[in-house]
Amino acid sequence: MITVRKLVKRFGLKTVLRGLDFDVIGGEFVALLGPNGAGKTTLLRILASLSRPTIGEIRIAGYKLPDQAAGLRRRMGFVSHLPLLYGDLSAEENLLFYGRMYDIQNLTSRCQEVLQLVGLSARRKELVRTFSRGMQQRLAIGRAVIHDPEVILFDEPYTGLDQEACAMLDEVLREVAARGRTVVMTSHDLARAAYLASRFDIISNGEIVASVQRDQIDPNHLLAFYRQAVVSGNSTRQFQEHI
């Protein structure tokens, strides 16, 4: 579903991604883990077609980026740590607005469906600026899936959420993933990543330094795997031999 080859991204003199290779097959839920400044957000913004790669080849759902970005946008959803919602519009109006931008047919019923999915049906008429951070983030997920995309990118969706809001977001994310969507999520929260993802990729200094399937690792060893990968750039095989 997603193939990235030798991706380089430079901002002026600073190189953020250094020849990164990354593959995701359809229906996978990949957690992209890494320290601050590793290049997680930059990678996701490039995959979302919000940023152009300096060098490299990217294909998502058969579309080549950045040349075929317009076609891809119809099949991709993106959730950032910012809600991308208008505070002076209600929850329903926000979804109606984005639905019109995606030219969705039967928009009113689709909005009700999405509001139900994210548990905000009862508050659909309330202005988004009156929502808690957790509610805004749930609505942000609703915004990202309004057009029923095949690929969904989550960039640190848990940032700024309290425990209760995180737990509710877990359920929404599991519900989205259970529908067979391909998901890539960046996070600093290893416990949540272990709970949700089917694969863990570690990114450090602009490169994927390790990758492991959920069934290849005990979730309790994820932190050790992460630390070893970030510090020494050890491969999955080396780690498995180590444990």
Added chain:
Amino acid sequence: MHDASGHKGISNIPAGSEWKNSARRYLRALWAIIWKDLAAELRSRELLSAMLVFALLVIFIFNFALELEYKTRLSVTAGVLWVTFSFAGTLGLTRSMAMEKDRGCLDGLLLAPVDRSAIYFGKSLGNLSFMLTVEAIVLPVYSLIYNINLFHPGLLLVIFLGSVGYVAVGTLLSTMAVQTRTRDVLLPILLFPLVIPVLIAAVKSSAGFLQNIEWVEILPWLNLLVVYDVIFIAIAFMLFDYVVEE
């Protein structure tokens, strides 16, 4: 229209019913952006109230600063009006784009599968409607305070054309400026030098209509306004993709 990359290309212009669908989607997205801006503004009234209070304060200050007899008042009216409109317009342009940037909504717009020129035109038409609303309120207040009749069809046409040119350039530049830390300062620095032709043409033709100068003397300034509007709308249409790209 754009090709798959989002950039303009003649080879990718769709044909027949596909073209109709593209046009329908384009207009739907355009209207969605205008509706969103108007609905949000009707709730918050942040932008219009700031522009309006500022514009009214400017004409009050000029009234007290320049205690002039009727003939001189008539000769300075065009200048005072356009200073008021341009300053209030800058305030509105900065605020309008900042609202998109602060909550990441500009990314939300860019993620939508629409031609990015629809975003530019949607935002421009929203900004134009705010500017025209402020002007519609300022004109009668100015007429009352300065005792000058401003309801001349020619003057209204000039105000419309001048506002179109101002907003066409302003929307493009505010999209650029909003991505910097110094956006409030940067927009006027970039905008005012570029809109000098609009302001000169608007002031000259406004003064012409107010002082009942011959049509042939006003016409070159009106032509300049129309040409400026067309050129800068076309330039903004072509550049918007590059301005919003990271």
